[in-house]
Amino acid sequence: MADDNQLITAQGVEVAFGDNVVLSGANVNVRKGEIVTLIGPNGAGKTTLVRVMLGLMKPTTGTVWRKPGLRVGYMPQRLSIDPALPITVKRFLRLGVPEKVTTNACMQVLEETGAIDILNNPMQSISGGELQRVLLARALLRQPELLVLDEPVQGVDITGQADLYRLIQSIRQNRQVGVVMVSHDLHVVMAQTDHVVCLNQHVCCAGHPSQVSRHPEFVALFGDEVASTLAVYAHDHDHQHGLDGHVHGEHCDHG
Amino acid sequence: MDDFILRALLAGVAVAIVAGPLGAFVVWRRMAYFGGALSHTALLGVALGFLIGVEPAVGVTLVVVVAAVLLGGLQNIRGLSLDTLLGIVAHAALALGLIIASTLDSVRIDLMAYLFGDILSVGWGDVIWIWGATVLIVAVLMKLWHGLLNATVHSDLAAVEGTNVRQMDVMFMVVLALVVALSMQVVGILLVTALLIIPASGARAWSKTPETMAVLAAGIGVIAVGAGLWSSYQYDMPAGPSIVVCTTAVFVLSLLKLPRV
Numbered sequence: 001m002a003d004d005n006q007l008i009t010a011q012g013v014e015v016a017f018g019d020n021v022v023l024s025g026a027n028v029n030v031r032k033g034e035i036v037t038l039i040g041p042n043g044a045g046k047t048t049l050v051r052v053m054l055g056l057m058k059p060t061t062g063t064v065w066r067k068p069g070l071r072v073g074y075m076p077q078r079l080s081i082d083p084a085l086p087i088t089v090k091r092f093l094r095l096g097v098p099e100k101v102t103t104n105a106c107m108q109v110l111e112e113t114g115a116i117d118i119l120n121n122p123m124q125s126i127s128g129g130e131l132q133r134v135l136l137a138r139a140l141l142r143q144p145e146l147l148v149l150d151e152p153v154q155g156v157d158i159t160g161q162a163d164l165y166r167l168i169q170s171i172r173q174n175r176q177v178g179v180v181m182v183s184h185d186l187h188v189v190m191a192q193t194d195h196v197v198c199l200n201q202h203v204c205c206a207g208h209p210s211q212v213s214r215h216p217e218f219v220a221l222f223g224d225e226v227a228s229t230l231a232v233y234a235h236d237h238d239h240q241h242g243l244d245g246h247v248h249g250e251h252c253d254h255g
Numbered sequence: 256m257d258d259f260i261l262r263a264l265l266a267g268v269a270v271a272i273v274a275g276p277l278g279a280f281v282v283w284r285r286m287a288y289f290g291g292a293l294s295h296t297a298l299l300g301v302a303l304g305f306l307i308g309v310e311p312a313v314g315v316t317l318v319v320v321v322a323a324v325l326l327g328g329l330q331n332i333r334g335l336s337l338d339t340l341l342g343i344v345a346h347a348a349l350a351l352g353l354i355i356a357s358t359l360d361s362v363r364i365d366l367m368a369y370l371f372g373d374i375l376s377v378g379w380g381d382v383i384w385i386w387g388a389t390v391l392i393v394a395v396l397m398k399l400w401h402g403l404l405n406a407t408v409h410s411d412l413a414a415v416e417g418t419n420v421r422q423m424d425v426m427f428m429v430v431l432a433l434v435v436a437l438s439m440q441v442v443g444i445l446l447v448t449a450l451l452i453i454p455a456s457g458a459r460a461w462s463k464t465p466e467t468m469a470v471l472a473a474g475i476g477v478i479a480v481g482a483g484l485w486s487s488y489q490y491d492m493p494a495g496p497s498i499v500v501c502t503t504a505v506f507v508l509s510l511l512k513l514p515r516v
Contacts, residue, residue, distance in 0.1 A: 054415050074415040081408055084455075085283040086462045095405045096416055122463075142416070 005032040007070060007146045007178040008053060013062035015048050023048050024202045026062070030146060030178040035168075037189045038182045040199035041221060046182045047077060049199065050150055053180065070146060073139025077150040077182075079131065087123050089115075089134055096138040109137040113167060128155030132164060140171070147171070149181045161185065165192060263374045263484055263494065265382050269389040270434075270441045270450070271476030276396055276469035277434045278451035279458070280427065283407050283465075287452050288341050289326065293435050294447035295345035296322040299352035300436070301369050305362050306355060311369075312384065315436040322348065323428035372443030372495030375487070385437055392430055399426055404465055441480075442495035453502040454479065460512035475505050 006029070013026040023045035030036050038046045051057040053064055054074060081087060093106045103119075110116045115133035118126050126134065132152060139147055152168065153161040165188050172179055183189050189196060190209040198204040198218055205215035212218055281290050297315045304314020322344065329340045356364045368376070377385075396403075405413040406423040414420045438447045458471035483498030 051411075054411075056411055056414055072415055074412060076409060076412050079409055079412075082283050082285060084459055085407070086459065086464060086468055087408070088463065091464055092408070095401070095408060096412075098401065098417065138412075148415075 007032060007067050008180075009065045010049070010053050011063050011065070013049065013052055013059045013064070015045070015052060015057070016060045022201060023052075023199070026197075026199065026203050027206070028053065028180070028197055030180055032145070032178050033172060033176045034194045035172055035179040035181060035192065036195045036197065037193040038180070038197050038199055039184070039186065039189055040204070043201075044199040045201050046199055047150060050148060050180065050182060054148060067145070071142055071144045073142050073144030073147045073177075075132075075135045075139050075147070075149045075152055077154060079135065081123050083124050088120050089118050089123060089126065090120060092123050092134065093138050093141055096141050101141065105141065106137075109140045110134070112140060112171070113137045114163075129157070129160040129164070132156055133167075136167070136171075140175075144177055146178045146180070149179065151182050151184070153183075153185065161188070168192075259375055260484060260488055262377050262379065262382050264481065266377045266385050267374055267441050267480035267484060267498065268477050269382075269385045270437045271454070271480045272473045273389050273392045273396075273434050274438055274450045275454050275458070275471075275473030275476045277392075277431055278453075278455035279465070279469045279472050280403065280407065281431070281451050282455045282459075284427075287448060288338055290431065290435065290451050291448040292326065292341040292345035293319050293323055293432060294439065294444050296348035296352075297435060297439050297444050297447075298369060299348045299355070301364065302352045302355035302359070305359050305364060312381075312436060312440070315439060316433060318348075319432035319435050320429055323432040324425065327424060327428055368443075369439065370443050370445050371493065372439070372441055372446065374441045374484075374494045374498075377440060381440065385440070388433060388437055392433060395426070395430060399423065403427060442498055446495055446499050449499045449502065450476065453499070453506050457502065457506035457509045460509035475502060479505065 008028075008030050010026060010028045014024040015022050022043075026045070026049050028036060028038070028049065038049060040046055048057070052059045052062075054072065055064070055066075089110070090103065090106050093109070094101045107116060107119060110119060110133075113133040113136045115130050115137060118130055118134070123131075123134075132154070136149075136152070139149075147168075149168065153164050156164060165185075168179065168181070169192055171177065181193075193209055195207070196209050196212045197206045198212055198215070198221070200217070200221060204217040204221065205212050281287060297319055300315035300318030301311045302314075303318060304311040307314075326341065326344060329344070330337055332340065353366075356366065365373070402413070402418045402423050403426075405416065405418050406420045410420045413423075434451070435447050438450045442450050454475040455468065455472040457475050458468045462468035462471055479498050479501035482501040484494055486492055486501075487494040487497045
């Protein structure tokens with residue numbers, strides 16, 4: 001693969017469960033210091049694509065190339081620890097790394113994500129926003145080159161969401177990590193992302209946010225109003241969709 | 256002290272030591288019914304053991320390990336919920352075990368002893384194999400602890416961080432099967448789950464880390480074995496059930512300490 005800055009590349013990824021194709025023809029490429037965002041409606045295959053890229057799941061066809069020895073920090077979409085499991089934030093952070101981690105190292109990453117006060121609190125007692133910051137801290141503790149964030153602002157109130165996105169920005173800046181992020185928040189995506197991949201079981205459109213927001217498929221997915229508040233730039237499109245989301249190309253003889 | 260009480264105490268203490276931490280994982284992973292289903296299959300192991308002429312303990316261990324792996328596979332079946340599948344496997348195995356037991360002409364299996372435990376009749380040979388298994392299980396648990404705990408908290412996150420989650424799940428089930436085979440001798444098939452989940456649940460109130468909970472659970476189990484055997488000896492009560500009642504007493508006490516909603 002090309003240069004040193006290349007972190008991960010997914011090419012022609014297709015995932016099918018039996019006859020049910022949930023994702024096809026997905027290409028994603030992440031470079032050092034770049035934020036790539038996956039957007040799309042529920043069931044579009046965003047989390048599936050993330051799982052394939054993380055190696056948690058094998059694609060039916062297609063390949064995923066990772067930089068050899070790539071260190072990945074992952075922030076899962078959901079975390080619910082059984083109330084019967086007594087575990088503090090500090091202990092939870094330490095679980096993420098096989099070697100012994102000093103309290104100091106734990107404090108440093110919590111400081112970075114703004115959750116230093118809850119170091120010794122039980123995991124089950126912290127708020128949604130604090131949980132996201134702890135998960136982010138655990139990802140950072142591994143000194144990652146690539147951060148994979150599956151809906152990082154889930155369960156966080158509006159002001160907290162803005163704070164979290166700012167935090168992700170500053171982490172990218174300070175650490176020069178590559179970021180893959182699944183997100184619903186289009187405004188933030190458009191403002192803070194280098195590259196957008198819009199999924200609806202296949203890649204609808206991909207590119208710089210300003211291009212994507214004018215794409216007819218994007219407009220169809222998210223509505224005219226949303227698109228027009230986001231758009232600044234138009235470009236040509238090469239295919240259209242049936243109602244079920246499948247692609248009408250030149251070889252389509254219906255619709 | 257009478258010899259048989261000493262043997263019972265030694266066997267019971269060993270089983271309590273492994274049932275504590277294993278029970279903690281059963282509680283954390285919400286697998287209480289899984290443990291129950293496994294213990295029901297143990298009777299099939301006893302019957303098969305007699306049928307092919309091996310020690311019941313060997314038959315039980317083998318059958319329970321097979322059932323554990325089988326149940327692990329069944330978890331992936333869609334269309335029926337896990338608790339239904341567990342109920343089916345548990346009772347089918349129990350029924351099959353009872354049928355096989357009834358067809359054995361040459362031996363009469365003391366069903367009551369297997370269903371409710373017969374700790375007062377363990378021999379020195381049993382004590383040795385129970386302690387051997389205990390040392391082995393504790394060693395395996397300590398080696399796997401970090402990975403097992405990580406996989407319990409969040410399996411995907413653990414996998415990304417390099418834990419072999421599948422291997423952890425299989426190892427956990429195999430060890431759990433071994434513990435079920437051990438516990439059966441102390442409290443019997445019907446009360447095995449109690450020995451796993453009650454000490455662990457009782458330990459929750461006084462624990463701030465997973466490790467303290469595991470150790471405390473073992474401690475509660477050991478105390479309950481002592482107290483249960485003493486009351487059994489003193490008041491002529493059945494030993495296995497007495498032990499379970501003692502763990503329950505500690506659990507009830509711990510309720511005073513647990514926070515309320």
